[in-house]
Structure formats: C-alpha cells, structure tokens
Amino acid sequence: MATGIRDRVAIIGMGCSKFGELWDKGAEDLMVEAFEEALADAGIERSQIEAAWMGNALDDINIGNSALPLAHALRLKTIPVSRVENMCATGTEALRAAVYAVAAGAIDFGLALGVEKLKDTGYGGLPLRTKGLANDLWMPYGSAPGTFAQLAGAYSARHGIGAADLKRAMAHVSWKSHQNGALSAKAHLRKAVDMETILKAPMIADPLGLFDCCGVSDGAACAIVTTPEIARSLGIANPVTVKAIQLSASHGWETGYGEWDGASVRNTQVAAQRAYAEAGIRDPRSELSLTEVHDCFSVTELATMEDLGLSDEGRATFDILDGRYDRSGAIPCQTDGGLKCFGHPVGASGLRMAYEVYTQLNERAGERQLAQVDFGLTHNLGGAPFNSVAAVSILGRLN
C-alpha cells in the first residue's frame, strides 16, 4: 500500500536566478546562477549529485531539447539527466521527479532545475504553440491570456458576481503582488502600482488588462534534495521536507463533456485534496502559513483560492478585497510577488514557488518574512483552465 512521500525527502539547498528581461544572459548563465546558489546552500559537492531533472517547457527558444543543456552548463559528468515538460507545471514536475527518485531510495542526492529563456522570442507574451497537427485543424489558437480570461465571464455567470466587482478583486490581486514584488530583490517587476493604474490598463483579453497578466521572464530555479537522514548528517537539524507533491491532469472532460461550469479548475481542486491528504493537513485555512499559486493571470489566482479550499465557493472576490491573501492577511499569497511580479520563466516557476516557501521556512525572507511559517503550499498550473495540469506541493519542516 503506497504511503506517499510525506517527510521522506528533504530539500537541503535551493537557488534562484534573478528573473526578468535578461538581455545579457542565456540559459547557461541562468542555470549556473541558480545552481551555484543551491549548491552552496546545500553544502555538498557537485560530484555528489547522482541524477538531475531539467524542467523546460519551450525547448526551441534558445535552450534545446533533452536535458543535455543542463549537463553541459553544469558539467554534470555522466550522471543521468532527463528533461521533463508539463507546460507551465514543468518546474514542479522536475521537483517531483527528483523527490520521487530519492523517496524510492534510488539515489541519495538529486537535482531539479527549471529554466526558461523566453526573452529571445522577440516579442511579449508566450509564443503561440502548435496544438498538434490534427488538433490544429479545429482547435482555437488562443493566447495564454485569452484562455484564462475565459474563467472570468464564466465565474461571473456562475456566481452572480458583477463584472465591476470581479475586475476590482482582480486588480487587488495584482496590486498585492506588486507590493510584494517590490520587496523581492530577484523579482522581475519591483515597482508598486496603484489600483487606478491597474484598473485603467489597456485590455489584453477581456476582461484581463495589462496588469492582470504576469510578466514573461527569463530565469532559473533549482533544488537539491536528499533524505532527511542525510540532511541531518549534514548538520541540518530540522530540514525542510516535502509533505506532499500531487498532480492532476485533464483527460478532456472540461472541453468535451457538458458538465464543467468554466468557473473553476478541477485539476487544482483534485490535486489540492490529494496533497492535503498526503501532507496530513485537515484544515488548510488554519494550517497553511502561505501559498505561492499560479497567478499567471489575476483571475487565475482568484479562482485558485476557491479551488484550494481557502475561500468558500463564490466568495474569493470578497476575501481578496478584504485583504485575506495580502502579506498581512490570514493566508498570505505570493509573498515574493508571484508569477505576476517575480516573473514567469515557465519551466522555472514551480521551483521558484518552492524557493519562496523554502526561504520563508528558513526565515531568510528579509522584509517579506512572515512571523510564523509552518506549512507553505505551491500551486503550479500548466495549460489552460479547460485543459490543464495542476501540481500542488506542500513544504514544511521535518519536526
């Protein structure tokens, strides 16, 4: 009988590059920057890493396929390296692979590194991807903001929330993230923005304005994992451990079967419930100290608060406006600025979320540091609300 991975794997080192429009840095620079920080943090030798997983969603943008770019950049000599890709959930997928390998007892030290070099596309936003030659014959070519904007109208219709109230709550989501991003030295966008500016921003995909959309960034983040026993042997008395990593993926139900209301992301709901069960969390509203969720768009964060069970159905709009998820609120969300302001180098984002929770758990967050941090949740969403991969992980301390 499977028992899950709760407390079977410790994170002993994490690193994160500066995120942003890094015209002078390539993927190699980003990977080395994140890795060297993690390696120093872990206090182990490079040669002790036995296997590595590289998360990269858009291999054609100056990175290349397979995980060989990682092996080359870090000069990982002959160890197994694998590329994982699961759209925007790629970063967590890389972490999951390394964690599972350690939990399985296959290796003692594993590396998970996510990287993306998006600003070599030559334009803003994510590139338009083919959906496969057969799907291209019929499936809409929507942009990322276009796919997530669909949540808004469906949410309004489902819960009877007026467009103006929803827009204001969405703006608050972005306002809060800008407040937090301004305190994150490595964040892409570090400028606080007032509500009126957010509300009056040019429309990208109705009703998402410019400030409802996250930045598209270059960046890398990584984690070095081992067993709690080895962590202790390295002098880490109470290491950060993985309480849960769960993933749920669409099988076509949302778009192909007439049940989904379009106002929520079922995979987030499912992955969250599995993660709570794996982590032993009974009441996430009182037990979670913070969340780092996939706020690719403000409305995504809004819906996610309900999908994670942190707001009652139909109430996230009001909880957000009440400041429940502000840094000073009951369950702070995106203390580092989130995708919105820290940035969204796709393959790195899941690991960047873990990096912030890890940083908070180790009380290294400086001005952003929360008073009490026991459990932190990351929510890393790939695809679109109607065809998604949701990864939810929970980190805490061993004791």
Next chain:
Amino acid sequence: MTQTAGSITAVGSYLPLLRLDRAVAAKALKHFGLGGRQAGHRAVAGWDEDALTLAVEASRTLVATPPARVVFASTSAPFIERAHAGVMVDALALPRATRTSDVAGSRRCAVSALLDALLAGQDTLVAAGERRSARPGNAAHFSFGDGGAAVRTGTDGPAQLVGWASVSHDLLDSYASHEHDTPYASEERFVRDVASARIISPTIMAACTMAGIEPHAITQAAVHEPLSGMWKDVARQTGATAPNHATTLSAAAGDLGAAHALFALALAFDAAQPGDHVLLAGFGSGCDALVFRVDAPVAGAAEARAMLATGQVFSDTIHFLSLTGAIDLDFGVRSETEQKAQATVIERHGRDTIGFIGGRDMAGNVQFPKSLVPVRPDAEGHEPMADVRLADLTATLKSVTADRLNFTPDPPFWFGLVQFDNGARVPMELTDSNPEGFAVGDPLIMRLRIKSRDKRRGMRTWFWKAAPAARPALATDGEG
C-alpha cells in the same frame, strides 16, 4: 419546344456580415481623383471567408437530401489545382460517391453550369462563391461584392425551364490572368454598346422565342449587367419591362461575380407569382439566357431577400483595404506563426473536421472530435461511435474572451467554449461578432470559415466557427 428540361427545386444564398458604405469609403480616394460617385453597400467577406466558404454557406439549406452531383463555380477559387467541389462534399457531409466538378473562366460559369444541369435533367447542386480582388482606385474595388448563391435542380421543382439560349463571344470587357490577377477593364462606352446590343439582348430574345413569349411577358429578371445601368439598354433593345433584381443586388451588396446571377435569380423568384415568367441571364465571354415558368414559391427565395436586410455597415477604409487584401498590414512578429497542414493528417481527419462530424458514444453522449475511448467520465474503454454532424445545430456560449494578444488578421480574436444543445461541447473560434461583442449565454450557430492560412505554402484549412444566432438588421439609408 421538343427538349424536356429540368427545373429548379430550391435556391440558397449567402452574404458576409459586413457591408461597406461605399459613399463614405470613397471619400478616402478623393485626393487622388478616384473613387467616383458611390452609393449603396458592398458586401465584404471577413478575413476567414473565401469563395468556398461562401458557396458552402449558400448551399447548406439545399442538401437535406444528397444531390447526385455538386458543381462549384467561381472565378476567385483559392486553389488552382484542388477541386473545391470535392471539399464541398466533405463540408456538407455528402457521400463520397457524389459526382463533382469545378467550373470557372468567366462570371457566367455558374449560369452555364446550371443550364447544363437543367438540360441534363440532373439532380445537381450548383454552388457559386466569389471573393474577387481588385486594386484600390479601380472601380471594381467598390463595385464588386463578396457572396455566394446556390441552386438545386431536379425534375419536379416549382421553377420550370421553358426557354434558353447561349451566345459565345470573347468580349474583353474585363479580364484577370495569372500575370494580372485583378481586373483590367476596357472602356465602359465600348462595353456598354457591344455587350448589350451584340451579346445580351440577342440571347434574351432567342430564349424568349424558345419559351414562346415576348420579352415584355417576363415579370421578373435576373440579368447580370457588365456595367451598372445596362439593364435599361437591354430592356429598350428587347422590349423587356421587368425589374432586374441583379441591379438591386449590385446596389445592395455589389457584383458577386459568378454568384451574382444566381443570387439575383433567388430575388426574382421571391418577387414572382405563380404563373410568372422569370428571366435569368449570365454574362461573361458571352451570355446564357434562361426563361423559367414559376408554378409555385421557390424554397429559399424569401431567405435571399432577408439576407439583404441584415448585416453590419462599416466605412473604415483601412479596414476595407485590409479585408480585401489590398494592403498587407504588418502585424509584427506574433503573426509569424507556423500553420502548416499535412496532407497525411488531412487524409485521416479532414473529412470529419470540415464536416464537423462528432460521435455519439454507447451511452448517448455526443463529443467532438471522436475518440476511441469516449470522454464520458464513466467510459471504461474503446466504444464504437455513431457520426453526429454538429454544423447545423444550435449552441450556447459557455465562456468567451476577446483576445487582443493573439494574432488574427481582423482583431480581436474571439474564442470560447461552445455548448451544443445536444450535449456536445467544443472550444471554438467565434466569428461575425456583433458590435457589442460576445457574452456568456449567447445563442450561436455554426459557419464554415477558414481556420488557418499558410501564406508561405499557399495552403489553407477550413473549420466551423460559432457566430451569433441572429444578425443585426441593416440600417437602411435609402439606397437599394
């Protein structure tokens, strides 16, 4: 009359949503001394419409039972080598055993094909679609219109062919070629004199003679004029007194090329009473004139009239130039998307895709596309699926956005989740937005449109897009 000819059983028609206000748009050319005095509207195809989609839309009401033969007629067909009639068979979900052919070469081609079908007594769908290009400043840029028209023939229809005549005459009134793909027109006075006196009028006279009637006995006419106002010359020369619905159509929508005479015929049928004689004349490199005796209302005729009364007027010149391909706006790097379609994939999925054929699983759930294992949550394995065509079903919008980041030749890019009344659900592109845009809960119908255009390889694919169930009434400003 010794030859037994067939009859028309029904007609179909289609115009794009947009109508250019010619008079306002022409002001943009005033500086250049071009544009002339304009009036009326020009039907303008959306970026995602072409001769094929326009012909298919005109045909949709005519294929409740499959015809034996499909003829596609156009002078602006997108492919040089690829039969559009064959694509129509798939788009209309007709049997592959349907006989098909494309006709082209002159604006008259659809009328010629109709005459051939009637003389053969065939059950034939003759479908014309036209989206012709012209250079800005050329009179044709305003006088042309985009649209489709179709006719179903048989042996027991309400409109019986009772007289006909043809003249072949290589008159260079206007031509287009591979080397000059927009119209090159001759002097109007020359065309007006020769076309009426030597081509159109004699042909009409001959057809009336065969029908055993005098031209003044014609009560409704659908005579394709080479130039506006020429019906007066023809009427004077022949003694005809009937209103020419082709003139009305030119003013309201433009010259629809190969589709023009067939569309005007539908308007003429709508105005006709049982017992009336209706004249149809196609022009281009000669003339075909057909006289019909109308015994009963012709199905689809009233819808053609209604088609003229709905639409959306615009007068933005740059918008017009872009939609007609007269200028190539630089949409930037985001427009550099790869849209290559593979023949192998089209071979496997093309017919079901362009036919919008979904599947009904063993439990009765309908889905698109079909799959081996149904999407139904309690499906446990491979199930057979029965074909279900979604193209003619109504639906409701479940979620939607106006995407202003994604490239489309006519922003914004509308798309959303479409819930069909039969339970099927499909993420789809939306088209023909009303001025107020789309909203959750909107009722929708399906339209065949261009899905992707691969300009580098000269390739395009088609799929269905969801459109508002109703079009706005056309704001009338006094002209036809």
